[in-house]
Amino acid sequence: MGYVPLAIVFGFLFVQAGGAWWLALAASLVIYAGASQFAMIPMLAAGMPVASLALAALVINMRHAFYGLSLLENRPRHFLVRWYLVFALTDETYSVITSARPRPTPNAMAALAAINQGWWVIGTLIGAGLGAQVPVSLTGLDFALAALFAILVVEQWRASRTLLPLLVALASYALCTWVLPGHALLAAVCLSVIAGLCWPSIRARLA
């Protein structure tokens, strides 16, 4: 559900930039990754080479390469269901799956991913429809995404109450904003991964 407002903004901006509504739909069906779909709009409008768009997707979505790590323990059995879940592993789907207690069953995870993508597609269509009509102000509607991450942080905290990942994330992001301002998001995720990998050794030494 949290996806709808953001998808509306995407469809709206895409059509306003001169794209056909069905191309916005195709992007939400085939790419299904919020941030890179937004980044794609000005790049398409500027007619940039396909290779730079692919590179942008690689850099922006790099963090998704770590998401599967949390799901390896219980993957859906069926071949198609499993690969659909892999395909649809967005920020939101990953967040909701890992916040849910008790952990959803493999098939429930895939169903959740499909529902999320359904909302994403519906939102895209609504936005594309609006974009083709009158000029309306959607300023601030994309706060919904930040709000979604905020409630997931609250739920993660309720479920685990461990301070360490929180502190690591804050420190990583602060450091990366300072050192690599242009790539703070990816750099902070990488730094947290490194910290998470080192933590067992540090804990063992302290104990």
Add this chain to the structure above:
Amino acid sequence: MIDPTYALIAIVAMGIVTFGLRALPFVMARWIRSSSRVMELGRFLPSAIMVILLIHSIRDLAERPTGGGYVAEIVCLTLVMLLQWLWRKPLLSIVSGTALYMLWLNLG
């Protein structure tokens, strides 16, 4: 006007790249599962990533020309988290926070 053929090729290329990234841990599953350290990382990572995504999206909103320069963002964010903590109704939390934020930016 964006050329449809060009856009479609770009969309497919981006789709393949994104899928490849998401599939990476599953393709290397055999190697990863033999390492307890990586499995432990899978449990540590969700909270950390959520916090990073939250800070990053707030920063994005606050620093753009139409943004609220952190004041509106932090007030609305506090409202969302407070509502969620007290009542656990995601839709209520998201809609209240977003509505307040939109009013703030468009009327303020």
